[in-house]
Amino acid sequence: MAYTRKNVNRLTAGERRRLVEALLEVKRRGEYDEFVRLHIEYNTPDGERGLRTAHMTPSFLPWHRKLLLDLEEALRRVDDSVTMPYWDWTRERTTTSVPWTDDLLGGNGRRSDRQVMSGPFAYRSGYWKLTENVTDRHYLTRDLGRAANPIQLPTGQDLESALVDPVYDTAPWDSTVTRGFRNKLEGWGPGRGSVSWRNHNRVHRWIGGVMLGGAAVNDPVFWLHHSFVDLQWTRWQQRHREHRYLPAVPPGTRDAQHGRVVARNERLPPWDVTPDELEDMSGVYQYV
Amino acid sequence: MVPGVGAVPEGGQHATPAADQGRTRRDVTRGLLSSAVAVALAPAAAACGRKAHAPDDGRRATAFEETYRGRRIRGTEVRAARRTAVGGAQWEVTIDGRPLHLMRRADGSWLSMVDHYRSYPTPLAAARAAVDELGPDEQLHDLAPGPMGEGPMHTEGGHGVHA
Numbered sequence: 198m199a200y201t202r203k204n205v206n207r208l209t210a211g212e213r214r215r216l217v218e219a220l221l222e223v224k225r226r227g228e229y230d231e232f233v234r235l236h237i238e239y240n241t242p243d244g245e246r247g248l249r250t251a252h253m254t255p256s257f258l259p260w261h262r263k264l265l266l267d268l269e270e271a272l273r274r275v276d277d278s279v280t281m282p283y284w285d286w287t288r289e290r291t292t293t294s295v296p297w298t299d300d301l302l303g304g305n306g307r308r309s310d311r312q313v314m315s316g317p318f319a320y321r322s323g324y325w326k327l328t329e330n331v332t333d334r335h336y337l338t339r340d341l342g343r344a345a346n347p348i349q350l351p352t353g354q355d356l357e358s359a360l361v362d363p364v365y366d367t368a369p370w371d372s373t374v375t376r377g378f379r380n381k382l383e384g385w386g387p388g389r390g391s392v393s394w395r396n397h398n399r400v401h402r403w404i405g406g407v408m409l410g411g412a413a414v415n416d417p418v419f420w421l422h423h424s425f426v427d428l429q430w431t432r433w434q435q436r437h438r439e440h441r442y443l444p445a446v447p448p449g450t451r452d453a454q455h456g457r458v459v460a461r462n463e464r465l466p467p468w469d470v471t472p473d474e475l476e477d478m479s480g481v482y483q484y485v
Numbered sequence: 486m487v488p489g490v491g492a493v494p495e496g497g498q499h500a501t502p503a504a505d506q507g508r509t510r511r512d513v514t515r516g517l518l519s520s521a522v523a524v525a526l527a528p529a530a531a532a533c534g535r536k537a538h539a540p541d542d543g544r545r546a547t548a549f550e551e552t553y554r555g556r557r558i559r560g561t562e563v564r565a566a567r568r569t570a571v572g573g574a575q576w577e578v579t580i581d582g583r584p585l586h587l588m589r590r591a592d593g594s595w596l597s598m599v600d601h602y603r604s605y606p607t608p609l610a611a612a613r614a615a616v617d618e619l620g621p622d623e624q625l626h627d628l629a630p631g632p633m634g635e636g637p638m639h640t641e642g643g644h645g646v647h648a
């Protein structure tokens with residue numbers, strides 16, 4: 198029986214409390230920091246050598262889908278009523294909207310050092326100390342909207358421009374491709390400056406603080422963001438039923454991307470699972 | 486400790502132009518873009534009482550050093566320390582003496598572990614952007630495995646996959 202993932206703005210007070218408590222318990226058990234570590238480790242960008250599985254690559258979507266599934270499984274071991282809600286950043290667009298409330302993820306960071314001071318994930322609450330980080334800070338930081346140089350969250354139209362593309366991804370399967378649903382959603386645009394950070398990437402920048410770096414998983418909004426990104430993959434599949442994950446087969450030995458991307462039926466490190474096996478989640482969870 | 490950084494002369498801002506050989510049109514284009522970034526950042530550098538620094542002026546440089554917003558940024562070009570897919574020079578950059586985990590993007594631009602969701606035309610621009618994201622007294626954490634390539638990363642049979 199599949200469970201459901203809901204819009205975070207539709208959670209009841211009790212559902213919010215159970216989500217928060219499950220996150221804190223997974224953190225207390227030491228399991229949460231394994232997810233942070235994994236995301237830091239799998240940072241390979243496309244200008245570096247070697248296989249890249251998490252970013253600037255076709256498997257951006259299945260990789261984060263699997264990471265989210267594993268976290269959700271950890272939460273459900275604590276409380277099997279919990280599932281990961283999604284944050285629709287095309288609609289909840291202000292620094293005081295859901296999920297930035299004290300009964301969910303807490304609010305913005307303070308101006309002086311961007312430290313989050315409210316809600317259950319504030320350092321001073323005593324439950325959320327960052328132990329895996331790219332800097333020496335142990336407290337959660339945010340800079341919602343980038344106070345010094347403001348940007349806006351992506352719009353529904355920005356998202357639509359990705360969803361309308363019928364092709365999942367295209368050669369050279371990296372951050373430079375201008376066609377294909379995957380990179381339009383991941384958000385590596387051409388050119389410089391604000392217009393070149395789109396959809397998924399732009400949301401990381403809008404939140405700022407730890408969400409801007411390799412240790413982004415330290416902010417629990419990472420999961421609500423990726424739940425919504427994951428929902429877009431599902432929506433894209435429903436809209437383009439004859440299209441699937443690409444590449445279907447590995448790039449050939451003479452291709453510069455040989456050995457550097459994961460094809461549909463290849464193993465997706467660090468897991469023993471293929472993108473093909475992660476395409477249809479309808480038996481596991483459904484978005485409502 | 487970062488190999489090579491010790492070779493940078495102490496004090497002052499400087500850039501060491503390299504022989505202007507083998508420049509491609511892409512290098513020139515990147516230099517122009519770099520200049521634009523340097524101009525854009527000049528007010529911030531001036532605001533903290535320091536002159537905007539030279540290596541982003543389009544020349545090729547083998548080292549740079551400056552104080553930006555109160556942080557000491559040093560960069561050294563290193564050769565054959567590791568290989569990237571895009572080729573070109575490799576840089577080791579520190580902020581206040583701590584290594585900045587710097588990586589290449591396929592279009593030749595640079596990004597860091599502090600600012601991982603966009604990229605910059607030069608190592609210096611990426612380092613300044615990382616400084617912009619650091620809070621007061623916040624320092625880079627020396628990531629394990631070593632950020633300069635000694636440690637195992639995730640790829641099967643992978644090697645040299647990170648800065």
